[in-house]
Amino acid sequence: xxxxxxxxxxxxxxxxxxxxxxxxxxxxxxxxxxxxxxxxxxxxxxxxxxxxxxxxxxxxxxxxxxxxxxxxxxxxxxxxxxxxxxxxxxxxxxxxxxxxxxxxxxxxxxxxxxxxxxxxxxxxxxxxxxxxxxxxxxxxxxxxxxxxxxxxxxxxxxxxxxxxxxxxxxxxxxxxxxxxxxxxxxxxxxxxxxxxxxxxxxxxxxxxxxxxxxxxxxxxxxxxxxxxxxxxxxxxxxxxxxxxxxxxxxxxxxxxxxxxxxxxxxxxxxxxxxxxxxxxxxxxxxxx
RNA sequence: AACCGAGCUCAUGG
Numbered sequence: 001x002x003x004x005x006x007x008x009x010x011x012x013x014x015x016x017x018x019x020x021x022x023x024x025x026x027x028x029x030x031x032x033x034x035x036x037x038x039x040x041x042x043x044x045x046x047x048x049x050x051x052x053x054x055x056x057x058x059x060x061x062x063x064x065x066x067x068x069x070x071x072x073x074x075x076x077x078x079x080x081x082x083x084x085x086x087x088x089x090x091x092x093x094x095x096x097x098x099x100x101x102x103x104x105x106x107x108x109x110x111x112x113x114x115x116x117x118x119x120x121x122x123x124x125x126x127x128x129x130x131x132x133x134x135x136x137x138x139x140x141x142x143x144x145x146x147x148x149x150x151x152x153x154x155x156x157x158x159x160x161x162x163x164x165x166x167x168x169x170x171x172x173x174x175x176x177x178x179x180x181x182x183x184x185x186x187x188x189x190x191x192x193x194x195x196x197x198x199x200x201x202x203x204x205x206x207x208x209x210x211x212x213x214x215x216x217x218x219x220x221x222x223x224x225x226x227x228x229x230x231x232x233x234x235x236x237x238x239x240x241x242x243x244x245x246x247x248x249x250x251x252x253x254x255x256x257x258x259x260x261x262x263x264x265x266x267x268x269x270x271x272x273x274x275x276x277x278x279x280x281x282x283x284x285x286x287x288x
Numbered sequence: 289a290a291c292c293g294a295g296c297u298c299a300u301g302g
Contacts, residue, residue, distance in 0.1 A: 005291040012292095036292045043293085064293045071294075095294040102295070126295040133296065160296040188297035195298070219298045226299065254299045261301080 001029050005037060012041035036064050043068045048076060063089065067096040074103035094120070098127045105134030110143075125151075129158040136165035141174075160188050167196035187215050194220055198227035203236075218252055225258035229265055237262035241275075251283055 004027050011020035024030070024038050035058055042051035055061060055069050066089040073082035082103045089096065097120050104112040113134040120127060128151040135144035144165040151158065159182040166174030175196050182189070190213035197206035210216065210224050221244050228237035241259050244251065256276060263272030279285055 002291045009292070031291085033292050038292095040292060062292090067293055093294095098294045100294095124295095128295085130295045136296090155296090157296040162296090164296070186297090191297040193297090217298080222299045252299090254301095257300055 001027075001031055001034070004029070005031070005033050008034060008037045012037055012044070015045070017041050017045065017047075032058070032060070032062055036062065036068070039065060040068055043072045043075075046072070046075060048072055063091055063093055063096060066090075067099050070096065070099050070103065074099065074106060077107070079103055079107045079109070094122065094124055094127060098130050101127065101130045101134060105130070105137055108138055110134050110138045110140065123151075125153065125155055125158065129155075129161050132158060132161045132165065136161060136168055139168060141165055141169045141171065156182070156184060156186055156189065159183075160186075160192050163189065163192040163196060167192065167199065170200055172196070172200060172202070187213065187217065191220060191223075194223055198223060201231065203227055203231060203233065216247075216249070218249055218255065221249060222252075222254045222258050225255070226261060229258060229262035232265060234262040234265040251279060251285070253285060255279075256285060 008020055008023055008027070011017070011023055020038055020041055024034065027034060035054065039051060039054045042054060051069065051072050055065060058065055061069075066085060070082045070085050073079070073085070082100065086092075086096065086100050097116055101113045101116050104110070104116065113131060117123070117127065117131045128147065132144045132147050135141070135147065144162065148154070148158065148162055159178065162178045163175055166172075166178060175193070179185070179189070179193060190209055193209040194206050194213070197203070197209060206224060206227060210220055213220060221240065225237045225240050228234070228240065237258065241251075241255070241262075244255070256279060259275055259279070260272055263269065263275070
């Protein structure tokens with residue numbers, strides 16, 4: 001059963017929900033964990049109906065399942081339903097409370113987030129960081145800072161959250177200070193830095209960060225190209241696009257948009273069509 | 289003893 005569950009996890013993890021379902025159906029034996037694995041797949045990919053159906057079909061949803069259900073309502077923005085479930089579930093733990101904190105913050109109810117946080121018997125890195133993120137999202141930089149000071153230990157995720165907290169307030173000194181102080185940088189750190197600079201109009205610095213980032217995912221390329229295009233640097237955007245291809249990166253649908261934006265800025269629609277047409281052919285993308 | 293859940297980053301046609 002355990003190895004079956006691991007395989008099931010594999011299907012879900014790679015996004016093959018159909019296969020997961022099939023596999024699940026044909027499993028000789030299923031445990032509550034098996035249900036949860038498939039269920040989490042629905043949650044993760046936003047299949048609300050299926051998640052709901054599965055949840056109600058569980059005889060005794062575990063705390064994991066309850067939390068999953070809260071998470072999906074948080075994603076769909078149905079905070080009241082999330083809250084209802086949270087109130088109804090038999091127990092709470094770090095995970096469920098943290099999920100609920102985040103759900104409230106997404107809707108701008110930071111005070112409620114804080115109240116939940118204060119009511120928790122214990123905290124860990126995730127719950128602290130969620131609270132910081134809650135303040136950050138809602139523009140409360142001071143509070144985010146205070147919490148960051150108070151938390152007993154910090155990891156990369158919490159440091160990254162602080163980058164964003166400052167960036168959202170346009171506090172670039174803070175952003176730089178955090179970046180320099182933090183012990184290590186990962187892909188998310190660079191992503192945060194790139195968008196921090198880009199959103200505040202520091203295209204040059206954004207690009208510098210981009211160069212420092214070893215794992216330049218397609219998203220980073222797109223982010224930067226869009227920023228260039230929006231700020232009237234169409235040619236730089238287009239140049240990046242070509243470099244991206246040279247470097248062997250896969251353009252995706254969003255790259256389309258970035259390129260289109262760039263060309264529309266210089267009013268060269270013909271070229272845009274040509275470029276998009278060839279992208280469609282080269283990469284099998286649909287310029288919907 | 290072993291399998292599942294929460295927090296940071298990311299683009300999108302305003």
